[in-house]
Amino acid sequence: MVAKQSSNTALVTGATGFVGSHLTHRLVADGWQVHIIMRPNSTLQQLECLQDKIVIHTHDGTTEGLFNIFKSLKPKVVFHLASLLLAQHKPEDIAPMLESNITFGTQLVEAMVAHKVYHLINTGTSWQHYENKNYSPVCLYAATKQAFEAIVQFYVETTPLQVISLKLFDTYGPKDTRNNLFTLIEKTASQKELLAMSPGEQLIELVYIDDVVDAYLVAAERLKNEEVEGHEIYEVSTGSPLKLKEIIEVYEQETGVNIPIQWGGKPYPPREVMVPWNKGALLPGWRAKVGIREGIRRIQEENNL
Numbered sequence: 001m002v003a004k005q006s007s008n009t010a011l012v013t014g015a016t017g018f019v020g021s022h023l024t025h026r027l028v029a030d031g032w033q034v035h036i037i038m039r040p041n042s043t044l045q046q047l048e049c050l051q052d053k054i055v056i057h058t059h060d061g062t063t064e065g066l067f068n069i070f071k072s073l074k075p076k077v078v079f080h081l082a083s084l085l086l087a088q089h090k091p092e093d094i095a096p097m098l099e100s101n102i103t104f105g106t107q108l109v110e111a112m113v114a115h116k117v118y119h120l121i122n123t124g125t126s127w128q129h130y131e132n133k134n135y136s137p138v139c140l141y142a143a144t145k146q147a148f149e150a151i152v153q154f155y156v157e158t159t160p161l162q163v164i165s166l167k168l169f170d171t172y173g174p175k176d177t178r179n180n181l182f183t184l185i186e187k188t189a190s191q192k193e194l195l196a197m198s199p200g201e202q203l204i205e206l207v208y209i210d211d212v213v214d215a216y217l218v219a220a221e222r223l224k225n226e227e228v229e230g231h232e233i234y235e236v237s238t239g240s241p242l243k244l245k246e247i248i249e250v251y252e253q254e255t256g257v258n259i260p261i262q263w264g265g266k267p268y269p270p271r272e273v274m275v276p277w278n279k280g281a282l283l284p285g286w287r288a289k290v291g292i293r294e295g296i297r298r299i300q301e302e303n304n305l
Contacts, residue, residue, distance in 0.1 A: 007076065008030075008031060008032045008033065008076060009032065009033045009034075009035070009073070009074070009075045009076050010027050010032045010033070010034050010035065010075055010076065010077050010078075010079060010220075011035045011036070011037065011073065011075040011077075011078045011079070012024055012027070012034060012035070012036045012037075012078075012079045012081065013036070013037050013078075013079070013080050013081055013082035013104075013108065014080070014081030014082035014083060014123075015034075015036035015037075015038065015047065015054075015081070016036075016038055016042045016043060016044060016045075016046060016047060017046075017081060017082075018046075018171065018173075018175075018176050018177070018178055018209070019081055019123075019168070019171055019209065019212055019213070020079075020081040020082075021046035021047055022173065022209050022210075022212075022213050023079060023081070023213050023216050024036060024047060024050065024054065025047075025050065026213045026217065027217075028050055028053050028054065030217070033055075034050075034053070034054045034055070035054065035055040035056075035057060035073055035075065036054055036055070036056055036057065037057045037058075037059050037066075037069065037082070037108075038056060038057070038058060038059065039058070039059055040058055040059075040060075044056075045177075046175065046177075055073075057069045057073075059104070061099075062107075063107045063110060063111065066107050066108060066110075066111040067111050067114065067115075069111070070111045070112065070114070070115040070117065071115070074115065074116070074117055075117060075119075076119060076220075076224060077119045077120075077121060077220045077223055077224065078108070078112060078117060078119065078120050078121070079121050079216060079220070080105060080108060080120060080121065080122050080123060081123045082100065082104060082105075083100055083101050083123065083141075083145075084096055084097045084099075084100035084101060084141070085141055086139070086140070086141050087138075087139055087141070087269075088139060088269075088270075089139070089140045089141070093140075094140075097140065097141065097144055098144065101141070101144035101145060101147075101148060102144055102147055102148050102151070105122075105148045105151070105152075106148070106151050109151070109152065109155050109161065110155075112161070113155060113159040113160075113161055118159070118160045118161050118162055119162055119220075119223040119224070120152070120161060120162070120163045120164075120223075121163075121164050121165075121166065121216060121219050121220060121223070122148070122149070122152060122163055122164070122165040122166070123165070123166055123168060124145050124146075124149060124165045124166065124167040124168070124233070125141070125142055125145050125167055125168055126167050126168065126169045126205065126235065126237070126273075126276055126277040126280075127139060127141065127142035127145075127273070128142045128145055128146050128149075128167065128277075129277035129279070129280075130142075130271060130273065131275075132275065132277055132278065132279055134279075138271050138273060139271065149165060149231075149233075152165070152231060153231055156230050156231045157230075162223055162226075162228040162229070162230070162231075163228070163230070163231045163232070164219040164222060164223060164228060164231075164232050164233075164234065164283075165231065165232070165233045165234070166215055166216065166219060166234055166235075166236050166283070167233065167234065167235045167236065167277075167280060168207070168212065168236050169205035169206070169207055169235075169236065169237050169276060170204055170205060170206050170207065171206075171207055171208075171209055171212050172206055172207075172208060172209065172295060172299070173208055173209030173210065173295070173298070173299060174209075174298065174299045174302035174303050175302070175303070176209075181204070181244075181247070182251075182299065185248065185251060185259050188259055188260065188261070189255075189257045189258075189259055192260060193260065194260045194261070194262050194265075195259070195260060195261050195262065195265075196261075196262045196265025196266045197244070197261050197262065197263060197264075197265055197266065198244070198263075198264070198266060198267065198268045198269070198272070199263055199264045199268070200243060200244040200245035200248070200261075200263050200264075201243055201244070201245070201274070202243065202244055202268070202272055202273065202274045202275075203241035203242065203243055203274065203275050203276055204241055204242060204243075204244055204247060204276070205237050205238060205241040205276040206238070206241075206242070206247065206292060206295070207236055207237060207238055207288055208288070208290035208294075208295040208298070210289075210290060211236075211238075211288040211289055211290055212236055214286060214289075215234075215236045215283055215286050218283055218284075218285050218286040219234075219283060219286075221285075222283075222284070222285070233280070233281070234280060234281050234282060234283040235277065235278075235280030235281070235282065236283070236286075236288075237276070237278070237280070237282075237288070238288040238291075239278070239282075239288075240291075241275075241276050242292060245263065247292065248261060250292050250293060250296065251296055253293075254293055254296040254297055254300070255296065255300060
């Protein structure tokens with residue numbers, strides 16, 4: 001398909017995921033011409049209503065394939081969200097994780113600069129900063145994110161590429177199919193079975209999906225306005241983390257549902273983050289607007305539609 005060009009043309013990787021799908025919906029609503037790159041085995045469940053409004057490119061896994069995609073397309077901004085996120089990996093996960101988090105991103109940037117596309121928004125993770133260190137990976141996933149940042153730095157120093165890396169924390173919102181805290185407590189509430197959890201003293205930085213999407217759009221404007229020099233890195237956080245116990249308490253208050261939890265029923269996982277990274281810079285022009293109570297209310301309202 002020949003791409004329709006506009007001054008606001010975006011290419012999104014990872015568009016079928018939770019954050020990526022919300023971003024894609026927002027870009028379309030804001031009038032962007034949106035192209036997405038997806039793997040052959042990806043599902044469009046989160047984007048079904050947009051299939052006639054976006055251009056879908058299927059990636060065959062080769063650098064040549066990405067070059068062919070860019071031949072018909074010159075996006076103003078590339079939003080790179082594709083990744084394989086595993087908090088704990090098994091030996092068989094290594095190859096697909098490196099392919100998704102390092103190889104594909106490198107192929108993408110190589111294709112970008114070869115076709116004079118120089119605005120990239122990359123997605124990192126707060127897990128690159130265990131115990132608030134400048135760099136200490138919580139898990140292999142975080143290490144792959146750091147490795148790709150180093151690769152990006154090479155392109156920044158040798159080409160006109162301009163990059164903003166947004167480091168995400170825990171994200172939440174409606175229509176979330178991932179196995180995470182909120183899907184776990186919703187399942188526990190419906191089944192009314194006692195849930196064994198850690199002691200619950202760890203602080204968790206929860207950022208509502210609308211705020212996360214806003215950060216990507218603010219970053220895009222910064223790139224479009226040529227305000228970026230080289231590679232800028234920002235955290236996408238509220239600055240107000242809550243203990244896990246407090247999050248459950250707020251959830252119970254806002255929903256009126258009791259969550260049967262056995263606190264201390266199991267130990268903290270290895271390398272559990274007790275205090276989230278808080279030494280990063282915030283993206284100029286962005287701040288989180290949705291607090292935890294409002295976020296939970298929005299989830300309840302949208303999921304009950």
